[in-house]
């Protein structure tokens with residue numbers, strides 16, 4: 001424990017000697033003495049004095065004046081002063097001392113026990129105060145550290161977002177190229193064997209895209225960027241589609257795939273169909289993956305009705321490998337698998353169920369699992385569904401090959417894209433629509449080309465070296481010649497982040513298209529922006 005300094009001030013040396021002797025046994029103190037008030041003041045300024053025992057009657061400065069001086073100086077005002085006096089105990093003297101700032105009195109002749117007890121009690125008070133100060137200091141340090149950690153967490157989240165934007169761009173860009181080239185292949189003359197190779201390539205790219213989308217989904221949900229979109233759709237059609245997709249896959253593994261739907265389940269509902277299908281498909285894909293023989297059943301149970309909403313439970317049950325009891329909880333956490341051997345044997349990222357759980361929360365629903373190790377598992381999703389009486393118009397899925405789309409009227413298009421595969425693929429598509437295409441690799445060259453030539457349309461990648469797409473768009477849209485700033489511009493971004501898309505519009509883009517895109521999407525976008533510009 002720390003020692004504290006006590007100053008003894010008395011003009012008579014013998015009084016100091018007797019007081020020092022009295023206080024000799026008080027723990028944690030160091031005694032400093034003086035017979036001269038001026039000298040004592042200097043000590044108080046220089047040393048870290050906590051308590052001063054001050055004689056009242058002194059020749060040059062009396063004790064009251066001494067204490068007043070101490071109290072009026074911020075450097076010494078904290079010192080606890082105890083007046084030591086032989087004069088009367090009358091109230092007026094007592095008051096004078098207290099008014100000057102003293103905290104207590106000791107009366108001469110000093111009674112040893114009282115003197116020691118009082119000094120001990122003040123020493124104790126000061127030690128407690130010092131401890132409090134120390135704790136406060138430590139608290140302040142922790143507070144500062146916490147603030148710093150919070151700052152770092154915010155920074156890390158920002159970096160994560162930037163990383164996400166970049167990564168999605170970097171990975172999706174080559175996939176876009178691969179898928180585009182596959183579209184080109186599909187619309188060319190191929191032998192049956194080549195068609196089979198292409199199908200395999202298509203499957204591999206689709207799975208790659210699925211994994212990337214999973215990682216992006218998880219990050220989007222975690223950063224609050226995933227939006228739930230409600231629409232009217234046919235639940236029975238969705239179940240029919242699920243049946244079509246998974247029946248074939250189950251048959252390949254010699255598994256039975258059954259679907260049971262309670263008669264009270266509404267045919268049309270209003271819900272986020274994409275996310276509902278994602279949850280159910282995830283359960284069924286897992287069951288397919290972890291079941292070697294037997295069956296997989298999807299049951300849609302009607303649980304209860306409240307006003308116009310039905311509580312439905314989607315249950316996927318399998319006769320697969322099952323999950324150990326202590327792992328059932330953890331499989332819904334990101335990157336968790338039931339046991340370490342799973343990755344080796346079955347692959348997977350451990351992300352599917354983590355996404356399902358987060359999606360369920362966003363949908364105000366619930367997910368859960370139960371399992372008997374070695375016998376099979378059961379997964380469910382439960383939520384409230386509003387019944388609807390119709391189906392939103394569905395997009396036609398089996399789109400015709402892009403080279404059969406109606407031709408444009410000699411459109412001259414500038415493609416600014418740093419990825420060769422993508423620009424090659426874009427140029428190929430555009431040429432098949434009767435466009436004349438120039439390709440540049442950065443925003444600066446795009447500007448130069450716009451200066452030198454006439455274009456009807458610009459397709460602009462957003463992330464490019466030397467000058468980004470956004471900068472180039474801004475320059476073009478601020479061009480003094482109306483003919484130049486009126487050129488419709490579509491940005492092609494691999495980012496899934498909404499604010500990046502918003503940034504494209506802010507820069508002046510007339511349309512935004514994400515990578516990878518379907519040729520029909522691009523075609524439609526071109527038709528839309530051209531109509532907008534010409535209207």
Ligand code: ADP
Pocket residue numbers: 286287288290318320321322323331336337338339342347348349350351352353354377
């Ligand atoms: P992944 O399947 O990519 O590893 P998931 O999050 O979908 O990731 O699943 C996490 C883990 O839960 C799986 O690795 C597996 O251990 C376990 N699991 C999920 N579904 C089943 C199932 N139907 N049968 C047995 N184990 C399952």
